[in-house]
Amino acid sequence: MSRPLFAAVIASVVAGAMLSAGAARIAAQGPPPPPKNPPPPGWIDPRNPPKEDPNWQPPRTADGQPNIQGQWNQASDIITYSIEDPEADRAEHIAISGQRAMVGRPIIDPIDGKIPYQPWAAKYREFLYEQHRKPSKPQFLDPVSRGFQEGVPRISYQGTFQIKQFPGTVLLTYDYHHSYRVIPLDGRPHAGKDIKLWMGDSRGHWEGNTLVVDVANLNDQTWFTIIGDFHSNALHVTERWTPTTADHIVYVATVEDRNVYTQPWKLRVDYRRQPVDEQWESAVWEGNRTADVVLGDSKK
Amino acid sequence: MPYRRPASATALSILFLFAASISVARAQTPTNTLPRTPDGKPDLSGIWQVMNTAAWDIQDHNAQKGVPAGLGVVVGNEIPYRPEALAKKRENYANRATADPESKCYLPGVPRIMYMPYPFQIFQAADMITVLFEYVHATRAIYTNGTQHPPGHIDWWMGDSRGRWEGDTLVVDNVHFNNETWFDRAGNFHSEQLHLVERFTPLDRDHITYEVTVEDPKVFTAPWRMSMVLYRHREPNFQILEYECFGFDNEFHAPVPSN
Secondary structure, eight states: OOHHHHHHHHHHHHHHHHHHHHHHHHHTOSOOOOOSSOOOTTOOOTTSOOOOOTTOOOOBOTTSOBOOOEEEEESSOOBTTBSSOHHHHTHHHHHHHOOOOOOOOOEEESTTSOOOBOHHHHHHHHHHHHHTTSOSSGGGSOTTTTTOOOOTTGGGGTSOEEEEEETTEEEEEESGGGOEEEEEOSOOOOOOTTOOBSSOEEEEEEETTEEEEEEEOBOSOOOSSTTOOOOOTTOEEEEEEEEEETTEEEEEEEEEOTTTBSSOEEEEEEEEEEOOOOOOOOOOSTTOOHHHHHHGGGGO | OOOOOOHHHHHHHHHHHHHHHHHHHHHHOOGGGSOBOTTSSBOOOEEEEEOSSTTTOSSOBOOBTTBOOBOOSBTTSOOOBOHHHHHHHHHHHHTHHHHSGGGGTOOOOTTGGGGSSSOEEEEEOSSEEEEEESBTTOEEEEEOSSOOOOSSOOOBSSOEEEEEEETTEEEEEEEOBOSOOBSSTTOOBOOTTOEEEEEEEEEETTEEEEEEEEEOTTTBSSOEEEEEEEEEOOSTTOOOOOBOGGGGOGGGOOOOOOO
């Protein structure tokens, strides 16, 4: 094949792929439909959240921060299996396991609740989805299933966590896998750009009652879901943590990655306060055989 | 006839040394200038790390390739192993390249994690002290709210820690360990009957004397002690990073394709 012809064929294939992927995305415009399965009691719908008193003021810590300390868990019914359409994506899983269908669709921007992948990235995501039940290589198995940390924002919808506040620092400690995040509030710069971290490098400040956290230095090894929603190491996340009552925090993460998405997208999680428990050991890696079992011979 | 120092001179020099050591100790222990929390306890908050070679061997050891020589951190240097346990320790040492739980990237247990060559950060509240480690993002929760250990036995990698203040010393009682962690890379080990009492005593605002009493009747004939110093990281903007030990294996590396 001559070089110009080869280029033309490639161009038409790429254009076709872009057209079909683009068409699929455009067809999904408009908000997602209401859940088919019954949500749990107390579920907070991110598209129809409860009205809150705009004049409510949180108590303060000794050093003057809005006090959001305590133990929290999401009331959004999000499962890390899928954040776009867990009822459909888990249908087979639910049928086999008998587990409850979780209904959370946390993506509030774009309005269709889908991650705005660039066309090439939509195809790779499709490939990872097809791989997820029986991956042909270890790297196509969910990184958390391989024992790695969740990254941000996935850790934000994993499960129960505690917020502790100290002068100049907010500390997040998670029940799962003894993960933690230290969020300095002192205005220090991020670690140098060559530092890459599973949980990223967080820097926070208060804007009124909202804790704004800039998360940089994230590596490209974490996924947002078990089914392959991925990003590159250009990922940048901005979190806004806003207490709206004594027992409710609204969390919105803006996710940017110019290499993978067509636009920034936003994910919302609503947290409810829980009684504070002791956080007992959650050893995840030690003796973990998930990769061996799921991958079987393909691990070789 | 060998020269003998007159007894009175010896006594005098001992007295002098004693007095000197008191004045040095006073100079190095300005306890009135220690940072303190609102409840008046010494504030141990900060990022700390040892400056010793206990991670390789808690006892006296000569250098080997890749292993710095070091004075041991075991008080008196000898560990009172039961005879069969000493044989096991020697076997561990011989097989350490693969038998050491560190080689599997497991949570390293206490006290080992306190003297590995990675920093850790202490956050101190009145009711609990949270310790965050760079190594495999391990954590310790040291409850100082008067609660007791939960009933057990519970097999935990990092044990259960309950602390109390004795003057300016934080005393931490630890039980509920499994029998799978070691004390160092030299094969020193324990059973699930391990019981530790740690004592954190600030020397000044940037140094803490860290002592551990080790009891394990299944492995040792008597309690024994370790003692070392924790040093505060003073570098501007110093922070804990990550050592995700099991993330370095190539088989797990998943390059993301680019556009």
